[in-house]
Amino acid sequence: MKEFFNVETIEAVLAHAASFSPVDTEMVPLAECLGRVLAEDVFSDVDIPDFNRSTMDGYAVRAASTFGASEANPAYLNVCGQIKMGERPSFTVHPGEAAKIATGGMLPDGADSVIMVEHTDRLDDTTIEAYRSVAPGQHVIEKGEDIRRSEPALIQGIRIRPQEAGLLAACGKTEIEVFRRPMVGIISTGDEVVPVDRVPGDGQIRDINTHSLSGQVLEAGGVPMVFGIVKDDRDDLEEKCRRALQFTDMVMISGGSSVGARDYTVEVLDELPDTGILVHGISISPGKPTILARSGGKAFWGLPGHAVSAMVIFTVVVRPFLDRICGLRQAVRRLPIQAVLRRNLASAQGRVDYVRVRLVEENGTLLAEPILGKSGLIHTMVKADGLIAIGMNKEGLYEGETVNVRLL
Structure with missing residues (x-):
């Protein structure tokens, strides 16, 4: 087996995303x-719209016919007709005239604005008083103002x-x-991992990662394909990996990515055809021993076994790769929101620390309240609304600092 553990920055890892192609x-x-x-x-x-369209109930007029109108000096307009919904008016509005119109109605020839019905009084069947002036185009959506036929309404990648x-x-x-929705293979590994319908024995734990990662895949627009639990058996792991690569567009293994005698992920990847390891180790906490490989043009991930570590790595690193093969453009990726840190946070230099936070609002200010806990404690993710990053060259963050929160 090839020894391979060379820590990369998050930015260096994310740069590989562009080399993977979207699905068909x-x-x-x-x-x-x-x-x-x-x-x-x-x-x-x-x-869109294909005609000049009223945005108010009122009267279609020539704006010039209302200039100077006020409650003390109203404009008197002759009602020349009523506009039916869904039909083209058969008449023209001349100076000094008005036509009754409902919201969404088509303006007749000659009219360039609409005066709201609230700003008029009807004197008789043929005359209204207008108490407000309107400007040309007021209360009107013009033809093509929403979307023009010659311009793209929506662009690819959203x-x-x-x-x-x-x-x-x-x-x-x-x-x-x-x-197409990408198919993402999910494999859990470890002698200690048992199915969720089994009561764990001594030293055992239920399979959390299959279900938390499946949920993250679904949220990202992919389709999880579960390949079950693999015990610490190299041949079984290799067979599951080959099957997953055959039927999916991306594969994730949780557990088996660290440097240890019983961790077979790297060894199996070395044996798979057309496969090369791109990254083994990321300067991030939690989740440092993450693996990224390319196998037949597909991304293959070795994620940490701890539930929080696996979810954080998916959020920060895997999700951008899944966005890429989903066909999403970079410009439409999710943006963080800003909040004020509620307490001091210490950090070790040389890595990016991702801290779970709860968002609370006090006196109109959005606060980020850290949720501290070990990377195996799934309840800390349940309580969290997002993650904040402490840069690799920082020793921590101070209470009162404005931080970017990546929502979960």
Whole structure:
């Protein structure tokens, strides 16, 4: 077995992400596109809206007909018609005229603005008083103001939220080209790990990582594929790794990544075809002994066995790789929020320490309250809202400092 433990910075590890290719694409119905990553630029087949549209209930007018209007000196306008919803008006609004219009109605020729019904009084069937002046374009969405037919409405590489789904509908898209959801293989290792339906014996622990990592994969837009628990057996581990690589787009092993006599991950990777280790060791805490390999163009991860370490490494390091193969553009990755640190935190130099924090609001200020605990304590992640990083050249952070919180 090749000895291999050369600690890399987080930035050096993340730089490898660009060398992995996104998964292929597929067509899905509009009704099933939510949460998927768009794989094409989308253009509308019409201007949106395709006509000058009222944003208020009131009267369509020429703005010049209302100039100088006030409660003391109202403008008197002749009502020349009423605009029906969903129809093109058959008449023109001339100077000194007004046409009754509802929100969403199409402005008739000649009208360039809408005066709100609250700012008018109807004197009789043909005359209104206007108590406010309006400017050209006021209370009107102009043709193409939302989306122009010649411009892209949405660009490839974004995750489709409800608002994007609505815009796709406005563009007349019934089917959308999206990136396929990546399949992510998950393997737990260790003689001490038992299934969740078994009561642990002496020295044993239930399989936490399969389920916490599966949840993180789902949240990131992937599909977890569980390959079960592998005891400390090299041949069994190699067989599971080969199967996982055959059926998935990325593989994660939890446990078996540190330097130890019974840790076979590196040895197995050395034996797999078209496989090379890119990283073994990251200057991060928790999670220093993490492995990243490339096998047949796929990312292969050896994660720590401790539950918190595995989840932190996924959040900080693995998630950007999964975002990459999901097809997400760098610009749309999640951004941290800022909070004020509630207490002093010490740190060792030479690594980036990730500390779990709870977010609380006091007197209008968002505070980050550290949750301290060992990397095997899953309850500390349950209590946490996010992570803050203490830089590798810092000895700690002071109470009252503004910190960036990476939300979990």
